Structures are given as C-alpha cells and as structure tokens.
Amino acid sequence: MSLKKRLIFFATVILLSAFALWQFDAVKNAVVPLRIDKIDLVHLPENRLRFKVNVSTNRNSDAYLKYWTRSNDTLYSKISKAATEHTIWIVNTTALTNYTFQVVASTVSQSAKSKKYPLETKPIYQATPYFTLEYLDSSFAREIEGKFFLTQILTEPGSSVIINHKGDIVWYEPSKKGVKVSHWTPEKTVLCIVGAEKIPSSGGDEIIEYDLSGKVLTHLQVGKGDMDKMVHHEVRTDKDGNIYALTFDKKIFDLTKAGGIKQDTVKGDGIVVFSRAGKKIWEWTMLDHLDPLSDPAILKNKKDWVHANSVFREADGDFLISFRDLNQVWKVDFQTGKIIWKLGENGDFPLSNNQLFSAQHFAHINQKGDLMILDNGVKKEISRALSFKLDPTARIAVTQLDIPLHKDYYSTAKGNAQFMGNDKVIYCITDPRVFLVTDLEGKVLWKIQVGGDPYRLEETPGFKLTKPQ
Template structure:
C-alpha cells in the first residue's frame, strides 16, 4: 500500500510541477511549453463590406493583434488588441472597397512572441447608403501632410450612414442606417455619436441618439419616449467633460398672439438645450422661448412653426453654452445652470462689429483650442460663404475678426456646413450646396478638394481612428 501511495504522490507532484511550469512565466516554462497560436478564423460580416473579425485562440494567456496591408502597399495597418486571454476577437476596421489584403496574427506573452501564417481576404464593393467621394485636387505642398488623415461625415438623406474617408476620398469605414444620419461627432472615446431620424423630420432633427463603436457595436442609444428623451433633438449632439450628453432640442410654448392677428392660445415652436447624464436621464433643460417675446417679431405668424432656428451648440471650457441662431444672425452664450443669457454676438448684439464682420445664417459655431470663436458664415445676404474667427473679450464686450476667408462664389452654400481649423494654419470646409469638402490656406487658396455625391451636413478631422502597433507590457 505504501508503495502505491508513493506512486500516487509522485504522479500528483509531477502534475503540480507541470502546472506551475505551464502557467508561470519563466524561461523553463517558455522552453517546455512555448506560446502558440492554436486557431485563426476570419469572420465575414455581411452587413458591412469593410468590416471583418478575426477570432484567435492561444494556448496561453497573451496579448494578440493583427497587422494587415493591401496588395502592393507599403503601409502597415493594425487591428485593436486583445489582452491577457486565451480567446481573442480582433476587429479589422480600416479597409477600402474592392481591395486584396493580407493579414498576420501576432501573439505575445512577456518576451515570448509568435506569429501566424499569412492569410488573405478581399473587400467587396460598397452599396449601403454610401455616396461617392471623388478627390478632385490635392496641392503637392500638402500631400505629405494629408497622408494618414481621416475625416468623419454623414449622409442626411434616407437611408443614411456615418462615413469615414481618408485623404484620397476613399471610404474606409461606414455604418448604414435605414433612417437619415443628421449629424455626427467623433468622441473622446473613439466612437461616433449621431442624431438619427426619418428624412421627413425637419431641421436636421431626429428621434434617436446613437453612439457606435468602430466595431459596429451600439454602445449608447437614446430613443424618443424612453429614459429622459421626451423631445426630438436636432443639429447637435456632443459629450461634455463629465461624460454627459448635450443636444439641441425642439420646444414649443403657448402665447397670446392676438396683437399679431393670431390666436389667444397660439403655439410657437422654438429651440432649447437638453443635457442627459450617463444613465440617459435628463438633468437640465433650457428654452429660448423663455427669453424672447414673439410679439417683437412682426412676422411671427409666418415664423411660429420654426422661430429663429438654432443650428449649433457648443459647450465652452467654462461650462457654459454657445448657441447659434440662424434667423437672428446671432450667437448667444447661455449660462449653465442658471439659464441666463450672458451675451449676444452678431446683428443687434452686445459686441460692436465692423460691417465686414457681420455674418448671416452662420453654422458650426465653436471655440477653437486658442479659445477664439470660429464659424462658417453662410453669407445668405452677400452670396459669399466665409470662415470667420473672432477674438472675443467677453468681459469688455469686444470682438475682433482675426481671420476672414471668403470663398469663391462657386462654393457658396445657403445652409449647413462648417469651417474648422486644420493643421494649425489651414481651414477645413464642408459646403453642403455645392457638395464639396475643401482644405484652404488662410488666404483662401484651395489645397484639397473632394466632390461629394450625397448631402453632407458636416465634416471633421478625427484622430485615433487608425490603430498603432500595440505596446506590449512585459509583465502581461
């Protein structure tokens, strides 16, 4: 019996030693039980022609990622990374249609690194709610600078889509919707935040707020009638520094308009601001209908279904809001949380402006990194669309135009669009009516031009779309 116990004890001890060598990170373990990539499976996603998943298993917990490249290209792309696991799902999210690609899997545990065989896949033509984007021209002076740049835009019409293009105008990522995608915003979390709604909803409005990861996963969803979303939103949705969502919202209020030959109980439709917390609860709301008297508008009966028309919203570093009113040719600053209107910039506002500094039907008003106020002046009075950057002295109510870029008449857009600072010394334009994207220098010279086959609302440069080679922690 003792001999049997000894044998059992020796076998058990052997299993324990093997387990220790197998699961502990040490040279002996790596020598006896090296890291291996066991299986690699490419998963096609029929709902999206540019997105793929690769499912990988390893014999030991490891960090795993892909590198991939198109045939004949010198550029290497990387997937996201799966860390400290035996089972890995990796996402290929940056590809171009009708292109052959090769990928290779890399796995690393500490200093032990292995790679797989090379595998091939081919992307198919795109047809799901994606228009064409044609690169018309690119000045040689910015070719090097433009390489590696990516831009987010959207298709307003139904069906719609979120779209990311590269500097050549190639679609490299998209997410289609049966409804229109009214506006998009690239978040600090490397996701796309959007307002989605039927084409019949006016004023770039929608009944859903949808946040989408690059993998295609919906990570946040607000829908009219659920949680705190009791009104439709329009034109703008963004995150603030606290992780709350803010948006423009439709509002309405009953007024006595008999003095304007209206009804004693007449409904006026205006705009407001709404803020949702991380649990999608409405935590703050503001309405311009509490701050203007409709009887001051001699044409209120004509305007009452869409009075003054707010079209952009931006939260300043001080926590207060910039709100743009197209029909007033004004930008207001509204104090959060009191709701007090702090000042008005524009026609009839609190800041004296020179004649050439007045703007008409402006869009996409925001503060840039230098805290100067930037806008696209649609120029509905002049027929010339411009970028204007103001230095604003809020305390002394002084404003000075630091930059005015007047575009040629062929780029005039009556509505929508934006002008954003680009690469420090240039401007990025979305021009909806002529359906063009532009990069210009500060003198207005066109350096990059893309023609758009759809109806874009905005265009913004995004950072962090293309993954870098993962940094592996040796203590993994």
C-alpha cells in the same frame, strides 16, 4: 516529525516550488511555447468593410492583427488583452481591395506570428455615396496623407461614413433612416442623430453611438426613458462624457396683439444634456428668453422661430448656441440658464460691417481659444471662415480669421469650418457639395466632390491605429 509526515511535507514543497516556477513566463516558454491555434475570418453581410477575426491561442496572451495591401502601408487592429479566445476587428479597409493579414500574439517575454492570409473586400452598396478627389495641391500632399474624416448622409437610407484623404470610404455604418449629423468623440466612437427624412431641420428621434466594430454603445429614443423631444442639428459629448444636443421645443403664448390667438403655439429650440445611460441631466429653452411679440413676423415664423443650428459646450460648462435667423451666437450660463451675451447682428458686441455674419453654422471655440463659425453669408452671398477673440467684460470682438471662399463655394445652409492643424481650415460646403481644405489666405489645397447630401465634416484623430508597443 514522522517519516511519513516528512515525505508529505517535502512532496508539498516540491509541488509548490514547481507551481511557482511554472508561473515564470520563461519556464512556460520552454515547456509550452506560445502558439496560435486557430484563426477564423468572419465576413459580415451587413458591412463590406468590416471583418471579425476569431483567434485562439494555447496560452493567455495579448493578440492583434496587422494587415496591408501591395502598397505596403501596414494597418493595425486594437489589441485583445490577456485571453486565450480573442475577437479582433478589422475596421479600416477600402472596397475592392486585396489585403494580406497576420495575427501577432504575445506574452511578457514571447511572441508568435501566424501564417499570412488573404483578405479581399467587396463593393459597397449600403447607403454610401461617392467621394471624388478633384484636387490636391502637391505642397499639401504629405501633410494630409494618413488623415481620415467623418461625414454623414442625411437622406434615407443614410449612413455615417469615414473617408481617407483620397476620398475612399474606409468605414461606414448604414441606417434605414437618415443620419442627420455625426460626431467623432474623444473615445473614438461615432455619435449620431438619426431620423426619418421627413423630419425637418436636420432633426431625428434617436441618438445612437457606435464603436468601430458597429456595436451600439448608447441608444436614446424619443418616447423611451427621459428622451421626450426630438433632437436636431447637433449632438456631442462634454468633458464629463455626457451627451448634449439641440431639441425642438414649444410653448403657448398670447399672440392676439400680433393678429394671432390667445393660446397660440410657438415652436423654438432648446438644449438638453443626457447621461450616456439616457438620464436627462439639464434642459434649457430659448422660449423663456425671447418675447415672440418682438418679432413682427411671428405668425409667419412661429413654426420654426429663430432656428438654432449648433450648440457647443465650453470648458467652463456654459453653452454657445447659434441662431441662423437672428444672425447671432449666444452664450448661455449653465448654472442659471441666463444669457450672458449675444454676438452678431443687434448683439452685445459692436461689430463693423465686415464683422457681421449671416446664417452662420457650427459656432465653437477653436484650438486657439477663439469663437469660430462658418459664415454662410446669405446677405453678401460669400461664405467664409470667421473667428473672433472676445473680451466679454469690455464687449470687444477682435477678428482673428476672415477667410472668404471663392463665389463657386457659396453655400446658403448647413456646413462647417474648423481648424485642421494650426494653419489650415477644413470645410463642409453643402450647396456645391464639396469638402475643402484651405490655407489661411483661402487658397484651396484639397477638394473632394461629394455625391450625397452631407451636413458636416470632422477629422477623426486616432482612427488609424499605430503599431502596438
């Protein structure tokens, strides 16, 4: 090998070795320490509790925000991963509050912190009601601290709202239309039915899913793609990530025997399943399973027959659907569409007088594997949380929970009851417009008075982020 070739060879080796060494984070740290070069706080006029922070770092790094008030309760943002240009969102604040925030950037072996900057939140005015903490039992104060809850405002303009345990709004997404129901998904997004106030029965013509930054992740609209009917009362996701909801449906029947016409329209309810891309995967209608002539008042009821008000998909893929006017919950086979059983008045399970429920809402399988409802109790004028352990083969229903609420909390419509932890129940009670938590004896531990018109209340696990590790 000539001298020239040797020199080129050795120069190449040196350059490659230097490049390899440069890849070691420790070398980078010594030569070019990690630095936060730029921080830009963006106030968004459309939302007073949400802030975008643009951050530039001199090297590829992770970055997040921490922010706090005088109470020193430190909050954290999501992490922006492996970049030099970061967009980070502050999404958990209260109005008219002074915060301090700081950027933290890190590589495998080095971290950098910015200076501390002030952040002042303004008053909220977009479609948000008030929530007043009226009572908090001292024995429950520590347990509920740090909990957050999703609710909604049905009227126009509407909004999805997350509150803390004090009733302070910490997140909201306004809508020109009413938000008829909302759901906190396992992906920590907010899924809603949105519709004009004039659409009856908690109905809407749009399904919208937001992340906490307000970005629309899913948007289904009647008349676009596979969404050919309005939806109502319920929208949720199943274990496969698909979206399911109740739909309005209609079918032509011969009602001459009831005094109607030969081709009369009966409006009922169905279930629909969409992929998040909006493709209709499955559909079912109760109009294929009930004979309208079995209802002596069908001419009166034909515009909203039996009135479904909740649907819940079980782990086995089958559906629970609640019918307010029948005082029944049905289990529907996903594979065949057949009704497996009916629970309630004139159903397949013998029930005692005390087990019978009326005008129930939010039929679901709770964390203990039992079927749970809010029994609005219009026949007895007492609302209660009620659950059953079911043996569908033997047709036996054993009451597990029966928590009657004080008569002051009797509610004729809407609302829900579900477990909070293992020994508390959370309620949305819509006639007196309150949110409650009780123990299993019905003792009220927490009470929020609501200044708007809600439909449901859910916990939002994971809304408050912990310190990144």
